[in-house]
Amino acid sequence: MAEDGVEQAQPNDLRAEKAVLRAMMFSTDAIADVVAILRGHDFHQPAHELIYHAILTLYAGNHTPSPFSVCEHLTETGQLEAAGGADYINALAGSKPSGKAWSNQAERIRSTARLRRLQAAATRIHDLAANGTPEFVDRIADAAEAEIFAASTEIPGSIPPAFALGDICEDTLDEIEAVGRKAGTMVLGVPTGFTDLDSLTGGLRPGSLTVIAARPAMGKSTLAVDFLRSACIKNNLPALLFTLEARRTEVVMRIMSAEARVALHHMRSGTMTDDDWTRLARRMPDVSSAPLYVQDSAHATFTEVRAQSRRLHLQRDIELIVVDDLQMLTYGTRPFATRYEEISEISRCLKLLAKELDIPVVAISQLNRGPEQRTDKKPQVNDLRDSGALEDNADLVILLHREDAYEKESPRAGEADLIVAKHRDGPTGTITVAFQGHYSRFVDMAST
Known part of the structure; x- marks a missing residue:
């Protein structure tokens, strides 16, 4: 020795x-x-x-x-x-x-x-x-x-x-009173922008991890941007987006298309009309002043996500974090025996990050090929790709399904199902919304 x-x-x-x-x-x-x-x-x-x-x-x-x-x-x-x-x-x-x-x-x-x-x-x-x-x-x-x-x-x-029970009771009563003051709105957390979804879940709750999952090309990133639009533009709540696949200008194009109702392909193809420019000009002040922060590094690690989230939460009072998507994220500080173990650890740490900052975290996840092997093609929570720990760590799991993605002549063309497959604090259910792909957005059925 x-x-x-x-x-x-x-x-x-x-x-x-x-x-x-x-x-x-x-x-x-x-x-x-x-x-x-x-x-x-x-x-x-x-x-x-x-x-x-x-x-x-x-x-x-x-x-x-x-x-x-x-x-x-x-x-x-x-x-x-x-x-x-x-x-x-x-x-x-x-x-x-x-x-x-x-x-x-x-x-x-x-x-x-x-x-x-x-x-x-x-x-x-x-x-x-x-x-x-x-x-x-x-x-x-x-x-x-x-x-x-x-x-x-x-x-x-x-x-x-x-903490002594008496001390906790005082904090709990304060929370119950705060909930009562908000009860009329039915949204106790960050509003998603979808009336029926907010009624079911009460919004995105502080300290919660929400997983949005779907097969490719269903619109899961679009749905996440809809959540961000609701938080930042409609409710002026600061939010942070980590996008590992899309460039920041692509994200902003989607936001502009959705807010101004200008066809996304017009922006991308250089075929903007005078009416398009007029619509865009009307919405630009609200879009440009929205407190949304975008990190678009394709090589971001969870370690970097955590560090930047903590820093911006302290500096800008961030109230919502979105990570798009989990399957492109690596942990960053240590190796793992399998990708399954790495995704499990990342999802666990995202939940801990949500609790630490006391804000909701939304993570986008891919699904495996399970839905495509079923007759109705509807996803199930066990279709989550890479890790069953995603389901365990998530407080809310929303599976996105569009029938017309599989059947072009479907009588439900233009509709999408938000399947709330797990809800730790309440009921599950299916919310039907309208998909307006040309404007890169989902909207309430009553809004169409």
């Missing part, structure tokens, strides 16, 4: 690490306090991380940790030698500690670990800059910001405090 004075390459406090582990082997109170502050990887000494996990395993199994039981457990798992051996663990335990200094020592260990993460981030940023070129400076700057943000804000062992 290395002695305290040997390992000086990185910030560390091995004396505090030993003191905390000693306290945990003698006091279950110490375990309860320390586990709320530290995680295993906060320890600088790898052997100490193994001992820490052994103590927690014994504690979780309702066993009282001691130097003997820790050695016995590490022997069973084949880790005793890597943890320093029985002599090191017995010497580490020493005599029973006095006082309750373990919380302060644990805080010091965590702060030291955070300092190591900052130094590691600085090294990675230096490498990015050293190997970068002027053409990619913006991307390098974004990556550097994400590195610093992750290193400086991550507190892996922090556990929020428990």
